[in-house]
Amino acid sequence: MMKKILTYILFSSVLLLGGCKDFLDLPPKNQRAVTTLNDVKSALAGYLDAFVRTNTKPIIGPSPIITEAQNMMFEAYSDNFDFAGNMSQYINAKNIHAQEKFYANKLLFNDTETTDYIWNNYYAAIGFLNALIDQCDNLKDADPSELKRVKGEMLVHRAFYIFKLQQYFVPMDKEELGIPLYLHTGQEEIDIVMDRKKSSEIYRVVTGDLKAALEYYQSEGPNDGFNRFFNARFIQNLLAQVYWFKAESSAKESTDYEQAKVYAEAATKDVDALIPNTLVAFQNVQRNLNPDYPAVYQQSVSFGMLMPIYGSNLDYIGYSPNSLKVPADFFSLFDDTDIRKAAYFTGSVMSSTWPDGMVNGQKHIRIHLFTPEEAYLILTESQYRLGQQDQALATLNKFKGFRGAKAKAGLNGTELLQEIVNERRKEFFCDTDKRWLDLKRYNIGNIERKLRFFNKEYTVKVEAGDYHYALPIPLTELQENPAMVPNMGWNPIVF
Known part of the structure; x- marks a missing residue:
């Protein structure tokens, strides 16, 4: 049974638990009561601070929002570098920056450490935001304008994490294999199953949250000293990205490119000089x-x-x-x-x-x-x-x-x-x-590599649209969540 969300939130790092359900069903640890809008803002500030100062890590979630390891993994899984031609530079006694195993995992599409990190930390951030968004709905005496600004900020962040998980872990052509997601309301629910949702359902959540945030912005405007993502240009930019990506997915609708155009035009208004x-x-x-x-x-x-x-x-x-x-x-x-x-x-x-x-x-x-x-x-x-x-x-x-x-x-x-x-x-x-x-x-992602690591030849062949373009679901998730359907094809290499 999903635990009822009390007036508590996490104020310490979330442990890497057994699956996304553990993050979305967020239990209180190292608790602090959250009973007012200022309490919600204080909690959220500990997360938002990392978007203001580069030397600060958030109280929860990834830092930065796309990490160095993540950036390097996606580059290694792409075609912009001649990795075979660069191997003598990578595996080199004068390279003090990484060991051979680092390159083996990255270049052979075997970087499960990074994919696990993305899954766990993005779901942890979603769970944190879920709990605070729920609490906003219970703050009856809060200033309504400021409440919309705070809730709108969180809706955009949550939409970002959900969208990225959908982009990373879901095949483009498998409608039934969207990410698991539960946006609890703070009410007790029984027998919640963390199965994979339809991709169209996930996109409805993302676009719905972003449009709600945009309405809040248009009615209230920002709190310039507090808000980060709660910005009409940024929200419309993200909406354009979502509709653009969705338009080539299994969840595509005939209006996607028209929507992408509308929001992209709004996001580019008066920016040429900038x-x-x-x-x-x-x-x-x-x-x-x-x-x-x-x-x-x-x-x-x-x-x-x-x-x-x-x-x-x-x-x-x-x-x-x-x-x-x-x-x-x-x-x-x-x-x-x-x-x-x-x-x-x-x-x-x-x-x-x-x-x-x-x-x-x-x-x-x-x-x-x-x-x-x-x-x-x-x-x-x-x-x-x-x-x-x-x-x-x-x-x-x-x-x-x-x-x-x-x-x-x-x-x-x-x-x-x-x-x-x-x-x-x-x-x-x-x-x-x-x-x-x-x-x-x-x-279009056809990649073939023949590389040598640890005195052994490895060949990896990636064909356009194959399983390499939906990252592997973490083993802990598969072990702890019986409703989870894996992304087939992945066989980890043990060096």
Whole structure:
């Protein structure tokens, strides 16, 4: 039986329990009474603080919201690097940043530690937010405007975590294999079964929560000193992402691209002057030096955590990995005038100053959520999918102009769609999970690797749309949750 949610919340780190049910059915530990709106805000502030200060970890959930290990795993599971050509740099006595097992797990699609972390921490955050959202509904004497601002903030965060779990762990073509989800109301429920929901049901929850938050924002506006995700542009940006991704899934509806277009247009309104169009401005955004740039920024606490995949900041004194190669077909996509080419590469190899332009690049993970660039490219594709090809090409060329890339002419049909996909690949190089999600969504992820680890040859072949594009459900979840259906195909490698 699901325990009744009392007026308590977690104020310490959640233990990694047996399954998502343990997070969604949130029992009180190290308790503090939550009886007023200020209590809810105080609890939420301990989570939101990590979105304000880079040296702070939240009281619950991942830190940062997309971790270094997560970023590197999705890059390793993608096609932007020539990993076979870089092996001598990765497995190298001068590489002090990672051991051979790290690369074996990442490059052979065997990183269960990271997938387990995502599952556990994202569900823990959802459970935490569920409990506080429930409590908001019981605060009858609270200021109604501030209550909407606080609840709206939490609805957007919860929607983000649910959406990401759906993107990561659910096959694109299996309607019945959505993620498990229970949004309790604080009332006692009996015999709750944590089975996999239909994907369409999950998307209804996500879009419903975001639209409710948007209504709260439009009626009340933000508390600028408190809110982080509760922002009309950010909410509409996330709605555009959700409808865009959903439109190619088993849950697709005929109106998805129209909805994606509406919200992408709203998210890009009056942003052109804020999008960087020079190399220095582009790099300054990466360092969070432009306070007007309309996105939520997070930076990892630990210096240099991305070096194992993206290159050592100590390459100038001979440490590996350095001068990392990318596939020739990817490099050839960049015009010489493209500011991204100068930001990413030295010659044809990865620049040691990526991503920030600083000598001996710092290699923090730098996350920008809800960027106008992402909304622009969603708008472009939505126009294309709605048969507005001339508008799509015009929007695409406008976007290319921000980056100094050459405009295209005469593109239509599949050529235009391919150019949109290529533009996304250039724009989101090394950006969290985006290329892996594109390989999944566009059904284009064919990868074959023959690599040697621990004096043994390994071959991994990933075909477009196969099981590699729905991450493995953690073993603890399968053991503790009899209703859970696994993602088939995964067989962990023991080195």
